[in-house]
Amino acid sequence: MATVLNETEIDAFAPAKTVDARGAACPGPLLEAKKAMGGVPVGEVLELWSSDSQTKNDVAAWAGKVGHEFLGVADADGYERVFIRRAK
Amino acid sequence: MAAEEKLVVMVTHGPEDPEIATIPFAMAGAAVASDVEVVMGFQGDGCLLVKNGVAETVAAPEFAPLAQLLPTIQELGGKVLVCSPCAKKRGLTQDDLIDGAEIVAAARFVAEVTSATNALVY
Numbered sequence: 001m002a003t004v005l006n007e008t009e010i011d012a013f014a015p016a017k018t019v020d021a022r023g024a025a026c027p028g029p030l031l032e033a034k035k036a037m038g039g040v041p042v043g044e045v046l047e048l049w050s051s052d053s054q055t056k057n058d059v060a061a062w063a064g065k066v067g068h069e070f071l072g073v074a075d076a077d078g079y080e081r082v083f084i085r086r087a088k
Numbered sequence: 089m090a091a092e093e094k095l096v097v098m099v100t101h102g103p104e105d106p107e108i109a110t111i112p113f114a115m116a117g118a119a120v121a122s123d124v125e126v127v128m129g130f131q132g133d134g135c136l137l138v139k140n141g142v143a144e145t146v147a148a149p150e151f152a153p154l155a156q157l158l159p160t161i162q163e164l165g166g167k168v169l170v171c172s173p174c175a176k177k178r179g180l181t182q183d184d185l186i187d188g189a190e191i192v193a194a195a196r197f198v199a200e201v202t203s204a205t206n207a208l209v210y
Contacts, residue, residue: 027117028152031160034121058118065122 002056003072005083010074013083016044022051022079029055030062033084037068040086045071048082056082091125096200096207102133106148109137112210113157120164127200128161130189131171134210135178138168138189162188169196 019036021029029050040046048059056073063070063084071083097116101108112128119126130138137143137154147153162168168189175181175191182191201207 025150025152027114027121028156030121031117031152031157031164034164035160062118062122 002060002070005072005074007074009072010081010083013045013047013071013085015047015083016040018047018049020049021055022049024050024052026052026054027058028052029082030058033059033062033082037084037086042086042088044086046084046086048084049076049079050082051079053080056080059084091123093123093206094125094127094204095119096127096129096204098129098131098197098207098209099134099137100132101210102136103142103146104133106146107151108210109134109146110148110151110154110157112208113154113161114151115208116161116166117152117157117164120161120166126161126166127169127204128166129169129171129197129200131174131197133178135170135174135180138170138186139180139184140186143186158186169200171197 017040019032021032033048059082060070068087069085074081097112099112116126143154143158169192170189172191172193
């Protein structure tokens with residue numbers, strides 16, 4: 001179960017980059033995250049927007065495999081905001 | 089840095105079955121995103137998916153379209169190998185195939201599969 005983040009926690013992350021993958025189908029949001037992460041400094045946070053409810057689980061699995069830190073998810077208006085910290 | 093893991097994805101279904109044709113691309117996409125070396129092998133009607141202009145016509149519900157997946161997989165380092173006799177039977181030459189596709193014979197597929205950590209066949 002992904003951690004649900006509140007606005008205070010999100011503000012503290014101060015995401016370095018936001019990617020809008022709303023409307024993209026599997027595995028589109030994951031691929032967008034992969035491509036965007038290259039532009040995020042190590043230690044900084046990527047915010048990914050997705051309207052696919054499975055994205056948070058897919059991204060959590062991906063982050064665990066490649067060594068990034070999956071921070072959690074927040075509900076938005078018809079989509080989810082997923083947060084990952086670049087670890088390497 | 090070389091990938092520590094390698095996945096070979098063999099594709100044998102063509103555009104007549106969009107879902108089964110798309111699933112291997114979804115898996116390959118997730119693999120390249122996960123820093124896994126990926127080799128996609130196209131045999132039988134699967135060869136038709138890497139004919140110029142065909143990927144743009146294949147989309148399965150709830151999956152990203154091939155027109156998005158195929159170039160992304162290549163951009164992230166995935167290789168595209170096409171079975172030589174399968175291509176020949178369908179009248180496909182190198183000029184008919186997408187950039188980066190390589191026509192190979194059986195021994196190359198054997199070498200790729202036996203050196204991989206895992207293989208998927210669709």
